[in-house]
Amino acid sequence: MWIWQQPDWPGQRHAGLKVFRYDEVVLAPMLRQLHFLQGVLLGKMGIQQNQQAVLDNMLANILTSSAIEGERLNHSEVRSSLARKLGIAETQTVATTAQSDGLAAMVTDAVGNWQQPLTLERLLQWHAWLFPSDSSLIQREQIVQRVQGGQLRGDAPMQVVSGRIERPKVHFEAPPRQALESELHCFVDWFNASKEDANLDPLLRAGIAHFWFITIHPLEDGNGRLARLLTDLALAQAEHQSIRFYAMSVAILERRSSYYDVLEQSQKGDTDITAWLVWFLDTLAASLRQVLDDIEQTLQKTRFWQQVDQTRLSQEQVKVLNRLLDGDFSEGISNSQYGKVAKVSPATASRHLAQLVELGCLVRTEAAGRSTRYKIA
Numbered sequence: 257m258w259i260w261q262q263p264d265w266p267g268q269r270h271a272g273l274k275v276f277r278y279d280e281v282v283l284a285p286m287l288r289q290l291h292f293l294q295g296v297l298l299g300k301m302g303i304q305q306n307q308q309a310v311l312d313n314m315l316a317n318i319l320t321s322s323a324i325e326g327e328r329l330n331h332s333e334v335r336s337s338l339a340r341k342l343g344i345a346e347t348q349t350v351a352t353t354a355q356s357d358g359l360a361a362m363v364t365d366a367v368g369n370w371q372q373p374l375t376l377e378r379l380l381q382w383h384a385w386l387f388p389s390d391s392s393l394i395q396r397e398q399i400v401q402r403v404q405g406g407q408l409r410g411d412a413p414m415q416v417v418s419g420r421i422e423r424p425k426v427h428f429e430a431p432p433r434q435a436l437e438s439e440l441h442c443f444v445d446w447f448n449a450s451k452e453d454a455n456l457d458p459l460l461r462a463g464i465a466h467f468w469f470i471t472i473h474p475l476e477d478g479n480g481r482l483a484r485l486l487t488d489l490a491l492a493q494a495e496h497q498s499i500r501f502y503a504m505s506v507a508i509l510e511r512r513s514s515y516y517d518v519l520e521q522s523q524k525g526d527t528d529i530t531a532w533l534v535w536f537l538d539t540l541a542a543s544l545r546q547v548l549d550d551i552e553q554t555l556q557k558t559r560f561w562q563q564v565d566q567t568r569l570s571q572e573q574v575k576v577l578n579r580l581l582d583g584d585f586s587e588g589i590s591n592s593q594y595g596k597v598a599k600v601s602p603a604t605a606s607r608h609l610a611q612l613v614e615l616g617c618l619v620r621t622e623a624a625g626r627s628t629r630y631k632i633a
Contacts, residue, residue, distance in 0.1 A: 260431045260439075260471055264527050266446065267431065267439050274456075275446055276464055277528040286537040287457050293544040294495055300551050301501050307344050309501050314338055314367065316503035318359050321484045324509050334359055358385035366485045367500065370492035374447045376440055379474075380406045382485060386478045408436060409476045427520050430473035439472050447486075451493055458494030463536035465490050467529055470519060484508070507543040515539075557581045560632065564617060572598035573608050577617060580632050588621055588629025 260267060266275035301309070315335050322329050332350045337360035339346045362385040365378075372378070387405030414430035431439050446468075450461050469483045484505050491504075508515050514535065522532040560581060566574060576597050580589060589597070595605040609630050612618040618630040 258429055259523050259525060259527060262527050266468070266527075267435070267442055275468070277526075278460070278530040278533050279528075282530055283460065283533055283537065286534070286541070287459060290459055290537060290541055290544070293541060293548065297501060297544055297548060297551075298495075300548065306501070307342055311335070311338055311342055311344055313501055313503045314342075314360075314363050317484075317488065317505045318363055320503065320509040321481050321505040324484075324505065324512055324515070325480055329359070330356065338364070354388040358388045361385050362485065363488070366489045367492050370489055374444050374486075374489070376444060379440075379444075379482065380408075382482055383407075383475055383478055386481060403477045407476075408440075408474050409433065414473050428473075428523050430471070436472070436474055440474055443468055443472060447490075458490070459537065459540065460533060462487050462490035462494065462540075463533045464529070466536065467519070467522065467532050471523060502543045502547040504540055504543045507539045507546065510542075511539055553581075553583065564615070568615065569612075569617075570608065572600055573612060573617075576608075577612070577632070580618075585629075588631040590626070590629055594630075 259265060264277075315331075315338055318334055318338075319329055319331060330353075333352050333356040336346065336349045337352045337356040338344075339349070340352070341357075341360040341364050362382045366382070384406030387403040389405065411433045413432070415426050416428040417424045417426050443465075447465055450456055451458075453461075466483045466487045469486055470479060473479050475482065487504065518532055518535045522529050525531075557578075560577075564577075569577075576589065576594055579585065579597060585593065591602060591605050591609060594600075594609055595602055598605065598608065600608065609618065613620060613630070616633050619633045621627075621629040621631065623629060
C-alpha cells in the first residue's frame with residue numbers, strides 16, 4: 257500500500273490540523289537547534305534590507321532547485337530577470353527569456369507575497385511561470401519533453417518507474433486523477449489553516465507541506481520544484497526574515513540521492529513520516545550553518561583588512577591574501593603557487609612572501625624546502 261492508500265491518510269478524509277504522525281521526542285531537539293540558528297542568522301545579517309543578499313539567495317534557490325531535477329538554467333538570464341523584478345540595478349545585464357522572467361516572478365511571489373493565502377489558482381500560475389508557452393520544450397539530462405504549464409496532470413497513471421519494460425520497478429505512484437481536485441483542496445485548506453496553528457511548529461509545517469505536495473503529485477512535471485517553492489513560502493510565513501538569506505535547495509542538491517531515497521521510503525510506509533522530517537530538518541540546519549559559515553568568513557576577512565596597512569602591500573600581495581582569506585588554499589600557499597597566482601617570478605614570489613611574514617600577515621608552516629607553506633597569521 258502507498259501512503260495515500262492508508263486509512264488515516266489526510267487527503268479526502270482530512271479532518272483537523274494534525275494530518276500526519278511523527279515522533280515529537282525525536283524532533284524536539286532538532287527544532288530547538290534550528291530556531292537558535294535562525295536567531296543567530298538574523299542577528300548577524302541585521303533586520304535591515306539587504307537586497308543583494310536576497311537576490312543571490314533567490315538565484316541560488318532557482319538554479320539548484322532546477323539542477324535537482326537535472327535541468328541547467330542560464331545563470332546570467334535568471335539573474336537579470338531577478339534583478340529587474342527586485343528593482344536592483346546591475347552593472348551588467350543580459351537579455352532575458354520568458355522562462356527566466358517566469359522563474360523570477362514565481363519565486364518573488366512565493367517569498368515576497370508570503371502573507372497571501374495559497375490557492376489552486378496561485379499554484380497553477382506558478383506552474384505556468386515555470387513552463388511558459390513559448391519555452392515549453394524543456395531540455396533535461398539528454399531528454400527533451402513538452403510540458404503544458406498551468407494545468408493539472410492528465411488521466412494517465414502518475415508513476416515513477418525504472419528497470420526493464422517487461423519487469424518495471426515502480427518507485428512511486430500518485431493518487432488517481434479522479435481524486436486529484438479533492439486531494440488538492442484538502443492540502444490547500446490545511447496549508448492556509450495550519451499557518452495559525454499554535455500547536456504545530458512552523459518548521460514542521462514546512463516539511464509536511466513539502467512531503468504532502470510531492471505525494472499528491474498534481475502536475476505533469478515540476479512537482480518537485482513547486483514543492484520546494486511551497487517550502488520557501490511556508491518558511492517565509494514562519495519567520496518572515498531569515499528565509500531571504502539562505503537557499504535550502506542548495507543543501508538538497510548536495511544530498512540529492514538521499515533526498516529521493518527518503519521520499520521513496522516514506523511513500524511506502526504508514527502515515528508516520530518521522531524519517532522524512534528528520535531528513536528535512538537536518539538539511540535545513542545544514543543550509544543555515546553554511547550561510548553562517550560564509551558570514552563568519554566574511555567577518556574574518558573584514559577584521560583582517562582592518563588590521564593591515566594596504567598601502568605597504570603590492571597589488572599582487574593583496575590579491576594572494578584575498579585568495580587565502582577566501583579559503584582557496586586550505587593547506588597554505590607555496591612559493592610556486594604564489595608565483596602562478598600573482599604572475600611573478602620565483603625570486604619575486606619569495607621576496608613578497610618574506611615581506612608578508614615580516615608584516616605579520618602570514619606565518620610559515622613547520623615544513624621546510626619545497627614543502628614550505630604560508631598561511632594567514
